[in-house]
Amino acid sequence: MGLARGSVFFLLLVLGIGFAIQNDTPVALKYYFGLETPPLPLFLWALLFLLLGLILSGLWAFFSKIGLHSRVRQCRRAIADLEKERNRIIEERRNHEN
Template sequence: MKLVKNIIFFLLIAFAITFFMQNLTSVPINYYGIEKDSFMVPLFLVILASVFLGIIIAGIEDIVIRLRLKREIKEQKKRIISLEKELNSLRSLPITDSGIYQEKKEEKTVSPSEENKPI
């Protein structure tokens, strides 16, 4: 797998070098139509700068997303700890019948005198 990664890396480098060599023509850089302050830069530098700017912007966005997810994970861990404490406290309580359950249980029990009555 490492060999495949190295081959792909070197192919990309070779492609980039040949691309840059083919795009040596200079292009003017203008900002909002201001032409007196424009300067000439090789096209490959403009493209390379755009790629690096995109990488930087994507990296900043990735950092923001990671920080938000870490905060969410921290909050979820705190919630898990509090829920586990609550669960353990509920497990230690004695089991008792609730009033509703006892009423239903009493309705179902039949006295011995009622058992022998004909239907």
């Protein structure tokens, strides 16, 4: 598994370096209302947007996980309450039978 992962990483690294070498022409991104970014090489724009996507997806996953943890906590409380109720009913039946 480690060899396969290392090989994939090396391949992506080589492809990324090749992409950077081939796309070093400065590019300015144009927005609405005449806004324009400073010219940066295309590979830097690609890298910046890749990093932005990684950060945003990490934040999304973090907040989703927090929401899931609170839901799990609620479910565990509900289970504990239901188990108490079940045990109370079982005890009542045992006492009623005796």
